[in-house]
Structure formats: structure tokens, C-alpha cells
Amino acid sequence: MIGRTEEYEKMFRLEGQLWWYRSLHERVDTALQQQFGQRRDMAILDAGCGTGxxxxxxxxxGYTNLRGLDGSADAVAFCQQRELPVTLVNLKDLAGFEPAVQYDIIVCNDVFCYFTEADLPLLVTALSDRLKPGGVLVCNNNAFDLFRGEHDVAVGIIRRFVRADFECLLPQHGLSIQSATYWSFVLSPLILLIRQWQRLQLALGWHSSDKAQSDVYLPSHWINETLYQAVRTERAILPRTPFGSSLFIVSKKL
Structure with missing residues (x-):
């Protein structure tokens, strides 16, 4: 997504409001509590932190030991507006950045989708190397090619994943999957319908790929709250689901 200033601007404005971001952030917080209880002093790195x-x-x-990295100057500028400790670093160069510094937790949300099959193992190696023994890697990922649509084109997503991809990849780099679930299961029929319609519009030339728009926009208040509550209820009742547009994984360094 680097270079798409308008998408970072939308992200910055909507992250605290949009149902999807709110749901993801709460999911991360829950994962941290499951791993570390009520501690708030763990060293946390958000690798590919976007606008913060x-x-x-x-x-x-209440978390007190936070650090962020991102390869977009736009993203880092927005993080600076929030007065967050974020550094401009291309994650492809992570192996050479502060190699001696390690973290209890690394979060890497919706980043792997921008890495090719050849480059992704190098990133996972660098992330694993930055974890302390017993450290935790939390990642959210775009799931299932069925959900590919105009959003993917707009933000430059090059691949989507299924759980089997990570069952093969992560153990090769000393990471053991603790939990994994697809999510937005209850909303998946609606999301799938929208994405398939987007693909049809692109295929027929009704929309052009160079003017593609992401799904990052704020619907009316009642729609936004309804979607948020639907996903929140799903998480409470169905902690693991077999299908959804995202795949959330918690893994631990051996």
C-alpha cells in the first residue's frame, strides 16, 4: 500500500471508528491477555503499524512499552501526529535493523499479503529473530482467494492465505501456532457477495483498476454498530470458525 497517500489518510481518520478495525484491535488485546494476563509492561513491536x-x-x-515500524513515510507521519514511537523502516530490510533488540510480542497485521512467496520467509525469519524465547507473534491476514475484490487492487494486496500456508511456514522458523481462526464468519456471505460484485465490475470494465477504491469507508452509524456487534458476538460465541475473510493467528517462539 506504500505510495497510496489517500488510503493512509482514510485509515488514519477511521481506525478508531470503523467496525473492522475496532474488532481487530480488540482481538489483538484479547490475545495479549491470554498470553500475558494483566501485564502491561511487555515490549511490543507493531511491525507494519500503518497510521498507528x-x-x-x-x-x-494501558500498555506502556510500545514501538512501531512502517515502510511508508505517509504512515509514519500520521503516527507522529499521534505522538507514537514509530520509525520508518522497510520491512524487507528488517533483518538489518537493530538486530540485537528483541520483543516479548510482535504484531504484524495485514502485512504478509504484500510479500511474494520468495520474500515472505525472509520476513518471518526476521520477525522470529526479534522475538525473545517464548515470545509471541500475532498476525492477521487476508484469507481465501474467493474474497479477492476491488479492495485488494486498491491497496496492492498480492496474495491471500489459508491456515495450511502458515502450518507449513511458521514451524520452519521456530514458531509454534497456539491458536488460529478465520473471522467475520457471520458476515462472510455479505462480504463475499460484495467482493464478487466488485470483481465482475472490474472484469466488465465498469470500474477501472487504476481508480479502484478500498473498502475503508465509514457507513452510517447504525450499520457500523450492527456490523461491529455481529463480529463481537461471533468472537464471544465462536472463538474459532472455519471460514471468513481474515485469518488471525497467534504463534509462539520455541
């Missing part, structure tokens, strides 16, 4: 919505959320939840 998650870091800001965690700061407001």
Missing part, C-alpha cells in the same frame, strides 16, 4: 491505530488503542488500554 493499534498502537494508539493499546496505549489507551
Amino acid at each position: 491505530g493499534l498502537l494508539d488503542f493499546l496505549r489507551r488500554r
Whole structure:
């Protein structure tokens, strides 16, 4: 998504409001509590932090040892507006950045989708190397090619994943999957319908790929709250689901 200034601007404005970001941030917080209880002093790195919505959320939840990295100058500028400790670093160069510094937790949300099959193992190696023994890697990922649509084109997503991809990849780099679930299960028929319609519009030339728009927009208040509550209820009742547009994984360094 680097270079798409308008998408970062939308992200910055909407991260604290949009149902999807709110749901993801709460999911991360829950994962941290499941791993570390009520501690708030763990060293946390958000690798590919975007405009800092998650870091800001965690700061407001009382976490005190936060750091962010992102390869977009636009994203880092927005993080600076939030007064967050974020550094401009291309994650492809992570292996050479502060190699001696390690973290209890690394969050890497919706980043792997921008890495090719050749480059992704190098990133996972670098992330694993930055974790302390017993450290935790939390990642959210775009799931299932069925959900590919105009959003993917707009933000430059090059691949989507299924759980089997990570069952093969992560153990090769000393990471053991603790939990994994697809999510937005209850909303998946609606999301799938929208994405398939987007694909049809692109295929027929009704929309052009160079003017593609992401799904990052704020619907009316009642729709936004209804979607948020639907996903929140799903998480409470169905902690693991077999299908959804995202795949949330918690893994631990051996």
C-alpha cells in the first residue's frame, strides 16, 4: 500500500471508528491477555503499524512499552501526529535493523499479503529473530482467494492465505501456532457477495483498476454498530470458525 497517500489518510481518520478495525484491535488485546494476563509492561513491536491505530488503542488500554515500524513515510507521519514511537523502516530490510533488540510480542497485521512467496520467509525469519524465547507473534491476514475484490487492487494486496500456508511456514522458523481462526464468519456471505460484485465490475470494465477504491469507508452509524456487534458476538460465541475473510493467528517462539 506504500505510495497510496489517500488510503493512509482514510485509515488514519477511521481506525478508531470503523467496525473492522475496532474488532481487530480488540482481538489483538484479547490475545495479549491470554498470553500475558494483566501485564502491561511487555515490549511490543507493531511491525507494519500503518497510521498507528493499534498502537494508539493499546496505549489507551494501558500498555506502556510500545514501538512501531512502517515502510511508508505517509504512515509514519500520521503516527507522529499521534505522538507514537514509530520509525520508518522497510520491512524487507528488517533483518538489518537493530538486530540485537528483541520483543516479548510482535504484531504484524495485514502485512504478509504484500510479500511474494520468495520474500515472505525472509520476513518471518526476521520477525522470529526479534522475538525473545517464548515470545509471541500475532498476525492477521487476508484469507481465501474467493474474497479477492476491488479492495485488494486498491491497496496492492498480492496474495491471500489459508491456515495450511502458515502450518507449513511458521514451524520452519521456530514458531509454534497456539491458536488460529478465520473471522467475520457471520458476515462472510455479505462480504463475499460484495467482493464478487466488485470483481465482475472490474472484469466488465465498469470500474477501472487504476481508480479502484478500498473498502475503508465509514457507513452510517447504525450499520457500523450492527456490523461491529455481529463480529463481537461471533468472537464471544465462536472463538474459532472455519471460514471468513481474515485469518488471525497467534504463534509462539520455541
